[in-house]
Amino acid sequence: MGDAIQLNKFGSQLRHSTPSGGRIKPSKLSADYIVGLTDGEGSFTVYLNPPNKKHGSVNYRIQCRYYIKMREDELPLLEKVKDFWGCGKVYFQKEYRENQRDNYRFEIFNYDLLKNVVVPFFKEHELRSKRIKDFHLFCQILDLAIKKAHQTKKGLKKIKKLKEQMHA
16 A cells, blocks of 8 residues: 555656666556656747748747657657657757757647647646646647637737746
8 A cells, every 4th residue: 555655646757767766668658657758858838930021921820849858869768759649750959058968859749639639648647747837828829829819919919928927
């Protein structure tokens, strides 16, 4: 009984640690592992790109992205993350800051996949870190973007206000 209480208290982090404190990289990832990885290394991010008047664009472009970013030596783990989701992309990201390593990013940015795969998953398997706040704001912005609310002044203002609260 004591082990079960400990397991629930520490969630997925304890389930994937060894007695010596090292990490286990499972061959097939569980939902708990994805939640823990997202809590530690993931992000729900929104980019607001202003209109490009040179190309005739009159509205902001909204990009909603779920990603997990890890050092380049963790590429095999990110490939397992992609297998878990059954979608998304893994790509190399060069790091230009001093004392930082190059990394890889697993990312899902398609609105249909975000709305119908990612959002329901994290509503069922709740995050445990401060990222849960970003997730809830992300869901609101994604819904507004899908409805093209950013094409009105009022809608764009609402999206900007929600975005300002993210990653704070």
